[in-house]
Amino acid sequence: MTQSTKNDEHDDAIERVLKAAEPRTQARIFGAAQALQDATTAAGSRTDGDQWDLEERHALRRVPGLSTELEDVTEVEYRQLRLENVVLVGVYPQGAQDEAENSLRELAALAETAGAVVLDGVLQRRPHPDPATYVGRGKAAELKDIVAAVGADTVIADTELAPSQRRALEDVVKVKVIDRTTVxxxxxxxxxxxxxGKAQVELAQLEYLLPRLRGWGDSMSRQAGGQVGAGGAGMGSRGPGETKIELDRRRIRTRMAMLRRQIRDFAPAREAKRAERKRNTIPSVAIAGYTNAGKSSLLNALTSAGVLVENALFATLDATVRRSETTDGRVYTLTDTVGFVRNLPHQLVEAFRSTLEEVGDADVVVHVVDGSHPDPASQLQTVRDVMGDVGVRGVPEIVVFNKADLVSDDERLVLRGLVPGAHFASSRTGEGIDELREAIAEALPQPAVEITALVPYDRGDLVAAVHETGMLLSSEHRETGTLVHARVSERLGAELAPFVV
Incomplete structure (x- = not known):
């Protein structure tokens, strides 16, 4: 056996993971192992309400197969957006192939959500990514051939590339190269x-862009100046002052400072609302979980909130708060939060820290996991890691395996072994929703003070407050007023103190 044959057997150059195909063929290639649901199972349910926001989001759709070259000037008014054709590339060490394939499938779903067509995907096995071109130089040349063969105009790397890696890989493959963070x-x-939400996203984008500004030619070069003997370039080399790239950096830093001030200015209003809920002792429940796990669908099923639901990654970015009640009449709030994803860019974690604080201030966290996902354990761990990063520790957690209608009995046994006390629910069929409501009611903190009071009929506001924020155990109408036996907050207990019997 020749040395080259041994090398080929030892290192399977680039393993083809996605075959050249039309849009959304990943589902057929990988079966159930996908980041997006199959179209036949992703239909909404009657609990999702009117999806006006979804209609608005779908008002402009990209159309594949249309040329961007104008054959006639009259086409200017009618030209449509062209879908971006992409090839995915990833690197993984020995023994991590399954994890790498799952990550690449998720990247394919991210690319589709961003509005691209995934034509192909490749994985290279090597101990560490190449510091120059991410994949090795030889494999980068092979990647160039694949890009040319399928007609792609973008390569997406399944990691966050260093600026030098992106430039070097672009120089080889001759098309645009972006990374997972950019998508x-x-x-x-x-x-x-x-x-x-817009301010947070723009801040994260600028933080990512700042170290990746790239200059071309003399207009971007730094001014030289100085005497030749002192290490300068001498006459004719002194620049006019601030170069264009320095000007861009200054503008970006100024804009970032302004965005940080804006985000800080939003905080008082949010904290005031949160303080008002705490003053009225309204418990809060935060719905957290991996992206596309079905958090918004679950919120709609629990409250009929009509929150936007879409079979896409990161469909929800803005926290949504809805009111709900337990069966015994206690009021609480449900908050839908932004989803998490593996290798979530640290810029986004920092920018969305204020939104993620909603999870930290909650009395209960409903942790939603996609039960039909091929690797639910990694989803669980990813979400818990991110919640730990933003300081969410010690909050009671209810784990819910959503999309239970897509989970077989054998798979349920495996999931129960993963989280013994977990609940199974389906926003689509309604399975497990009532049991989840009961679990939330049991996990909510009980009002602190138990009290029996005869409230005069002219103080009906106190009885209404007991119904609104307390836990009414019994009530009876007497001749002089309403006899209530309830558990209430310390504040409401002080107001009821004059009427205690």
Whole structure:
């Protein structure tokens, strides 16, 4: 056996993971192992309400197969957006092939959500990514051939590339090269809706862009100046002052400072609302979980909130708060939060820290996991790691395996072994929703003070407050007023103190 044959057997150059195909063929290639649901199982349910926001989001759709070259000037008015054709590339060490394939499938779903067509995907096995071109130089040349063969115009790397790696790989493959972080930031910029959400996304984008500014030619070069003997370039080399790249950096830093001030200015209003809920002792429940796990669908199923639901990654970016009640009449709030993803860019964690604080201030966290996902354990760990990064520790957690209608009995046994006390629910069929409501009610903190009071009929506001924020155990109408036996907050207990019997 020749040495070259041994090398070929030892290192399977680039393993083809995705075959050249039309859009959304990943589902057929990988079966159930996908980041997005199959179209036949992703339909909404009657609990999702009117999806006006979804209609608005779908009002402009990209159309594949249309040329960007104009044959006639009259086409200017009618030209459509062309889908971006992409090839994915990843690197993994020995023994991590399954994890790498799952990560590449997720990257394919991210690319589709961002508005691209995934034509092909490749994985290279090597101990560490090449510091120059991410994949090795020889494999980068093979990647160039693949890009040319399938007609791609973009390569997406399944990691965060250093600026030098991106430039070096672009020089080899001769098309645009971006990384996983860029795709996630692009999705966030498309889906941000509120002023705070848009400011957070722009801040994260600028933090990512700042070290990656690139200059071309003399207009971008630093001024030289100085005397030749003193290490300068001498006459004719002194620049006019601030170069264009320095000017861009200064503008970006100024804009970032302004965005940070804006985000800080949003905080008082949010904290005031949170303080009002605490003053009225309204418990809060945060719905957290991996992206596309079905958090918004679950919120709609629990409250009929009509929150936007879409079979896409990061469909929800803005925190949504809805009111709900337990069966015994206690009021609490449910907050839908932004989803997490593996290798979530640290810029986004920092920018969305204020939104993620909603999870930290909650009395209970409902941790939603996609039960039909091929690797639910990694979803669980990823979400818990990110929550730990933003300081969410010690909050009671209810784990819910969503999309239970897509999970077989054997798979349920495996999931129960993963989290013994977990609940199974389906926003689509309604399975397990009532049991989840009961679990939330049991986990909510009980009002601190138990009290029996005869409230005069002219103080009906106190009885209403007991119904609103307390836990009514019994009530009876007497001749002089309403006899209530309830558990209430210390504040409401002080107001009821004059009427205690």
């Amino acid at each position: 996630i930031l692009d999705i966030f910029s498309q889906h941000a809706k509120s002023r705070e």
